[in-house]
Amino acid sequence: MKRREADKFFNVILNSIADGVFTTDNDGKITFMNKAGEEITGFSNREAIGHYCFDVFRADICQSRCALKETLKTKKEIINLPATILKKGGQKVSISVSTAVLKNEAGQIIGGVETFRDLSAIEELRKELSQKYTVGDIISKNHLIHDIFNILPNIAESDSTVLIQGASGTGKELFAKAIHNLSRRKTKPFIKVNCGALPDTLLESELFGYVRGAFTDAKKDKPGRFALANGGAIFLDEVGDMSPSLQVKLLRVLQEKEYEPLGATSPRQTDVRIVAATNKDLATLVKEGKFRDDLYYRLNVVKIDLPPLSQRREDIPVLMDAFIKKYNAKMGKQIIGVSDQALRLLLNHDFPGNVRELENVIEHAFVLCGGNRIDLDCLPRELTMKQEKTDLFVSLKEEHPFEKAEAEIVIRTLEKNGGSRVKAAEELGISRATLWRKIKRYGLT
Amino acid sequence: MKIAIPIFGNRISPRFDFSPEMWIIDVEGREVVRQEKLPTANLNLPQRLEQITSNGVDKVICGGIDGFCQSQLGSRGIDVVQDVIGDAEIVFDLFMKGRLRPGFCCERRGRRRFCARRNGSGGRKT
Numbered sequence: 001m002k003r004r005e006a007d008k009f010f011n012v013i014l015n016s017i018a019d020g021v022f023t024t025d026n027d028g029k030i031t032f033m034n035k036a037g038e039e040i041t042g043f044s045n046r047e048a049i050g051h052y053c054f055d056v057f058r059a060d061i062c063q064s065r066c067a068l069k070e071t072l073k074t075k076k077e078i079i080n081l082p083a084t085i086l087k088k089g090g091q092k093v094s095i096s097v098s099t100a101v102l103k104n105e106a107g108q109i110i111g112g113v114e115t116f117r118d119l120s121a122i123e124e125l126r127k128e129l130s131q132k133y134t135v136g137d138i139i140s141k142n143h144l145i146h147d148i149f150n151i152l153p154n155i156a157e158s159d160s161t162v163l164i165q166g167a168s169g170t171g172k173e174l175f176a177k178a179i180h181n182l183s184r185r186k187t188k189p190f191i192k193v194n195c196g197a198l199p200d201t202l203l204e205s206e207l208f209g210y211v212r213g214a215f216t217d218a219k220k221d222k223p224g225r226f227a228l229a230n231g232g233a234i235f236l237d238e239v240g241d242m243s244p245s246l247q248v249k250l251l252r253v254l255q256e257k258e259y260e261p262l263g264a265t266s267p268r269q270t271d272v273r274i275v276a277a278t279n280k281d282l283a284t285l286v287k288e289g290k291f292r293d294d295l296y297y298r299l300n301v302v303k304i305d306l307p308p309l310s311q312r313r314e315d316i317p318v319l320m321d322a323f324i325k326k327y328n329a330k331m332g333k334q335i336i337g338v339s340d341q342a343l344r345l346l347l348n349h350d351f352p353g354n355v356r357e358l359e360n361v362i363e364h365a366f367v368l369c370g371g372n373r374i375d376l377d378c379l380p381r382e383l384t385m386k387q388e389k390t391d392l393f394v395s396l397k398e399e400h401p402f403e404k405a406e407a408e409i410v411i412r413t414l415e416k417n418g419g420s421r422v423k424a425a426e427e428l429g430i431s432r433a434t435l436w437r438k439i440k441r442y443g444l445t
Numbered sequence: 446m447k448i449a450i451p452i453f454g455n456r457i458s459p460r461f462d463f464s465p466e467m468w469i470i471d472v473e474g475r476e477v478v479r480q481e482k483l484p485t486a487n488l489n490l491p492q493r494l495e496q497i498t499s500n501g502v503d504k505v506i507c508g509g510i511d512g513f514c515q516s517q518l519g520s521r522g523i524d525v526v527q528d529v530i531g532d533a534e535i536v537f538d539l540f541m542k543g544r545l546r547p548g549f550c551c552e553r554r555g556r557r558r559f560c561a562r563r564n565g566s567g568g569r570k571t
Contacts, residue, residue, distance in 0.1 A: 047563045051550070055530040058459045058509040064486075086460060086509040088528075149513065150520040153491035182491060 042088030058086040071099040094123035121329035142312035156182035164277040166306030169356030172277040188232030196238030214263025233273040240280035254298040309351040323362040407442040449502040461510040
């Protein structure tokens with residue numbers, strides 16, 4: 001085989017593999033990059049060749065412990081080193097890197113070769129398992145969320161107590177984790193306690209622990225969540241559901257930085273940052289006398305109000321894309337997007353369950369979806385039924401309100417009777433023929 | 446006006462968030478009044494942002510920067526010229542001449558200086 005033909009042959013092979021590959025000369029300048037490499041880095045061959053690999057690859061390890069430099073120095077291969085690169089456009093991509101030396105026919109080293117694999121799908125799943133979310137994992141185009149992003153580094157840098165308020169499913173825990181992972185405490189534990197999920201006495205022993213002999217069956221000391229979170233952060237979810245007696249104890253932790261485990265005779269010191277969250281309006285609970293005002297003021301040092309999804313509708317498409325990516329990785333499917341009709345329906349839905357509800361809708365669609373696009377029939381029935389009703393009322397908009405009300409009664413009765421016209425007519429006290437005429441008139445077939 | 450350039454040796458750092466040094470230059474008109482290189486290797490992201498803010502920086506010239514950092518700088522009223530690669534001094538010279546654009550590559554070739562768009566088009570000696 002002639003040299004030129006051999007080069008062509010190798011190019012075809014390298015361009016057909018899914019892993020990114022680039023080669024460099026001894027100075028670290030790129031001499032070749034395959035198609036997968038172009039896709040993963042976002043830089044074309046033309047933009048990459050002749051430039052230093054670190055200017056193209058932009059990995060977090062490039063400036064501190066460059067794998068290729070290490071290989072060229074030691075002549076030893078490096079295999080599957082984890083790293084994060086910055087794709088053209090500023091998106092972070094998790095990859096694994098392997099490096100080896102390149103030799104010519106005479107055995108002289110003429111450069112290096114780096115292969116890299118896109119691990120973003122795996123990383124997505126790993127994050128879900130480890131719950132190690134960062135601020136980069138919060139997706140939003142909304143100005144209210146961006147205002148929060150802007151103050152997040154300052155909040156993280158301080159050690160102040162944070163109160164996150166927002167309706168259920170708005171991402172309070174995600175923000176709490178992002179604050180922790182931006183802070184100097186990020187290497188220390190982040191411990192979550194749901195204050196609404198446990199009975200009072202159990203919650204106290206969970207938070208503060210107990211000592212041996214504190215009660216029957218307390219055969220040995222048990223550290224509480226405050227002890228486990230020492231040096232790190234504790235996330236008190238649903239703090240508004242805490243009983244008055246526990247509120248006093250939490251106040252002591254906030255004021256004195258100490259607590260007493262159940263049955264202990266002396267207090268224990270704690271160095272924990274408290275991030276509290278609630279879906280209730282604590283100020284109202286204070287007014288109603290259900291929450292201590294002194295605790296409220298201690299918790300409310302820095303307050304973050306998370307808007308509901310209905311106030312950030314522009315985020316629905318981007319969140320949907322992120323969930324589609326996530327469930328493609330999780331369920332091994334290849335869904336590319338949402339049909340126009342389904343998107344219209346989702347954009348008009350109020351999402352009382354917020355981002356969590358949207359995620360559940362996408363997961364539901366993944367289970368039912370057979371094709372490569374989420375259509376109306378893949379969405380939960382209650383959503384599509386609501387759309388049918390909306391369409392009907394739009395069509396009746398110009399008509400008499402009495403007709404609207406009648407149509408609504410007919411729909412509800414039909415739904416209640418599982419679509420049976422006989423039973424619906426019976427319940428409404430009209431004949432089947434009258435019901436049929438009404439169904440036809442309002443276009444309910 | 447104060448300009449901050451995250452650097453890596455004598456080159457623009459490929460990543461804003463991992464640069465080992467920050468070159469801060471105070472410019473009045475076309476004159477450099479003061480300049481210093483601050484170590485940044487051990488700083489986390491909030492500390493890096495704080496360093497830039499507390500030094501009164503108006504413009505950051507950098508290599509790769511993610512969306513979050515960019516919005517953080519933007520919200521502090523700091524202008525960003527990103528995706529610039531090459532020799533930091535040549536980049537700064539080009540900026541002073543008012544010709545630096547995002548995505549530019551500025552290199553030394555022997556005794557010559559060369560600046561171009563990254564894909565190689567529109568290159569010129571400086």
